[in-house]
Amino acid sequence: MTEDTRWLSTEESAAWVRLVALTELLPGALDAQLLRDAQITHFEYVALMALAAAPDRTMRMTALAARTNATLPRLSHVARRLEDRGLIRRFPCPEDRRATNATITDAGMRLIDDAAPGHVETVRRNVLDALTPEQLQQLYDIAGAVLTRLDPDERLTATACQFSEGPAIARAG
Amino acid sequence: MTEDTRWLSTEESAAWVRLVALTELLPGALDAQLLRDAQITHFEYVALMALAAAPDRTMRMTALAARTNATLPRLSHVARRLEDRGLIRRFPCPEDRRATNATITDAGMRLIDDAAPGHVETVRRNVLDALTPEQLQQLYDIAGAVLTRLDPDERLTATACQFSEGPAIARAG
DNA sequence: CGGTGTTGGTTGTCGATACAAGTAATCGCG
DNA sequence: CGCGATTACTTGTATCGACAACCAACACCG
Secondary structure (H helix, E strand, C coil): CCCCCCCCCHHHHHHHHHHHHHHHHHHHHHHHHHHHHHCCCHHHHHHHHHHHHCHHHEEEHHHHHHHCCCCHHHHHHHHHHHHHCCCEEEEECCCCCCCEEEEECHHHHHHHHHHHHHHHHHHHHHCHHHCCHHHHHHHHHHHHHHHHHHCCCCCCCCCCCCCCCCCHHHHCC | CCCCCCCCCHHHHHHHHHHHHHHHHHHHHHHHHHHHHHCCCHHHHHHHHHHHHCHHHEEEHHHHHHHCCCCHHHHHHHHHHHHHCCCEEEEECCCCCCCEEEEECHHHHHHHHHHHHHHHHHHHHHCHHHCCHHHHHHHHHHHHHHHHHHCCCCCCCCCCCCCCCCCHHHHCC
């Protein structure tokens, strides 16, 4: 066996262990608050927010999957549950009859509007308020550098635009 | 309803979206490589590494759960599977007969020794090699600050010591 | 010593995701 | 056209983790 492995230095190991801990704990914290206060997972929240911000509140399933960093089967299952709860609607895409469009309903809009303040508060309390402005910029750069490795083609890369002020239901038609 | 929500600024939103994407994509990438090359999840790998580094290769279940950022039921299920595969052994703790000790077996040591180079390579390729030394230090500080919020009591907080050189099977008795 | 509360761990059930397979529509190309 | 390849999505199966309920052992206290 080739023993040319470059083992981790003390600094590398320390940073890596903390990053792993963060990726283990953060999703659970986000899900816990949203499930408790709005009966949706963080993934469902992000998906609904993406639809709310889209033109006509509508997106193709594939586009929504990329936007939410999800596989298509996963999104398909989630969409069925959201549709059963009346939060979204699905219908065949007129232009490409293979495709499916998803639209967030008024009930869905109300739900995310109600959930947004609590979620933003959770994000602030658990993450943003712990960082200085310099660290916020550093986090942006670091996460960007890592994402370039994890998702080289940038097929997923969700763009920001999610937390603007006021109820989404008033912004979109 | 109180409308005193402090919505996210553009910079905050951008950094947050990237952090969320990172926490969604990184675990999958780690699991994919380890499952493909060593038939274990990243969580199982971390648990086995913790046992390998412990005195007598042995830890109490509660201590191992804290070390791996896991709940006790989760660890219990994982431990049963690892025991079925002969990678660990469990036996009652002599000093406290409520407690259970877990020990990594020789087969378990061989497995992580074989898996370590590929895993380290994955960590380097996906994360560490994308960062400058300054960013490594920044990541350490940022993750530390966030973990203080996510785990205030520091009951979980795994300590680093996992990626030193040479086969673990030669280091521990 | 009993009794109450707490700690340590396991088990059962349910929900959610990954993966593979399947279906339907579109595209490309002779 | 017409046939294979690709795209878009859904469905089925198996696995994994969360949560709650449970049991056993210790701890403290009168």
